Amino acid sequence: MYYIGIDIGGTDLKTAIVDAQGKILAKAQCPTFANRAYQDIVKDMCSTALEALQESGVQLTDIHSVGVGIPGIANENTGKVIFCTNLSWYDIPLAEEIQKHINKPVFINNDATVAGYAESMAGVSKDTHSSVFITLGTGIGAGIVINGKPWSGFHGIGSELGHATLDMIDGVQCTCGNKGCVERYCSATAIIRMAKEALANIDNNLMLQKCNGNLDNLNAKMIFDAAKEGDPIATNVFNTYIEYLCKTIAMVINIIDPEVIVLGGGLSKAGDFLLHAVNANIEKHLLFKTCAYPRIAIAKLGADAGVIGAALLGK
């Protein structure tokens, strides 16, 4: 059997035809145009998926199910989207609407959960029993897989690691209304904030050169690159970031202790530079310093993780 995977974002919607091993046979995508009626977006989701189906050469009768990764929260049982802020979707009967166009079982889950599931089915955590995927991007998301199955909580509100509290008393104000959330210390947004703070009153520095003196253009890659090239201020910022990230990884170990922890999202493109720093620093944050603990790895499916994981939800 084959599976349709749909990854719906605020900008683009991506679809793919995926086999049972998580291999992509064909892909198609189109812009989301998020401020349309959801029925119109769903229509485009389905026609784009059918376009990929045609390209793949697979027949619709050989499609087992449709899976959708959404940047929000879904009720797995009812097939409804509870909400999806980016798309202004609240209480949307997504499965039902998809079935008007493609009459197959529909599975819906959070996009980070789905990406973590993809890594555990066809990526760096393949054949593992349990994993926690952490997306280090503009924000922080997570995808938990336990006993080989995605877990986003009983009410669909779990795996929101970005909003676990890391610094309760005087923590940085978070966009969610609480203070000291993980996202304020481990996201790209956080490392950029930290670098800007460190560069206050500094005239000349490698990070400033990389952004042509305009801090509005400073991004996480520039900071990582400057640290890699030995810039002392960037190195300090990077080391502090690694300290925070290790605290967060230790939180995941102390609570869930999966077989593997996978780092994904934009910051994970730093690859071995990031991974070596984490591995060199994680042990001092662990509770049981002599016990085996989760392997930490960099995600390998990149932008395809969304469609692959969504597709395999029905497997």
Added chain:
Amino acid sequence: MYYIGIDIGGTDLKTAIVDAQGKILAKAQCPTFANRAYQDIVKDMCSTALEALQESGVQLTDIHSVGVGIPGIANENTGKVIFCTNLSWYDIPLAEEIQKHINKPVFINNDATVAGYAESMAGVSKDTHSSVFITLGTGIGAGIVINGKPWSGFHGIGSELGHATLDMIDGVQCTCGNKGCVERYCSATAIIRMAKEALANIDNNLMLQKCNGNLDNLNAKMIFDAAKEGDPIATNVFNTYIEYLCKTIAMVINIIDPEVIVLGGGLSKAGDFLLHAVNANIEKHLLFKTCAYPRIAIAKLGADAGVIGAALLGK
């Protein structure tokens, strides 16, 4: 079938014969005398269990398995105790040693995990799909149940909620070597520390009356009772404690989102006084304020949870 459950602590070892519904048919216990050779302790574990068996009237042939809850970490696959600080056990072949006396399959897990499992099989979270049990005692432990099965991590080092970081930057020093661990804010030890700090330079107060003016005798019950009776300093301490506990519960919701969160351990004896305060304050800590979230409940099996949960590990 029936099950033998053993709950081994630093002071006493408790055993019980339990049916498949988690009902205790007979119990027996004896002192642990923790500084003996493990073989001698195991011998007593087994003879005490067989004493309970005799009292229950159940035949050994009707016993399915032996389950043990330990105050430490075990490898479920090898049946070895990785370590148990209270008992000075390191790398002990516990299953093998038990089988010299009672030749049945042996299952071993952490005591908080086992207590949480008991609540989910026969207690307040019975018939739920997932739960997180939090023991509010001298320290903080947790027992995670997902899809009806206990989960203490792939390496056995998970569900150590007490050592997740809650206050990273200027957190209270923890006995584990890290700073700002949950245990430093949510345990009985923590609320006693907070009350003592609040009572510095105070001559007369209801808490002081309850401990006869000797702060060394102050315990968590006295603080809760003084708060219940309206003492302003105790009320402040209690409210701060509830704030910290709600942050921790929100962490569990943001990461795991179980169907139910169960509060157990000594502090949970405060019952409705504690539960009402948590329920009145939890919402402001949640990420998704309009979504359904876990029910919070007080544990109901008390000291029997250990033997019941241990017994049912083999079910």
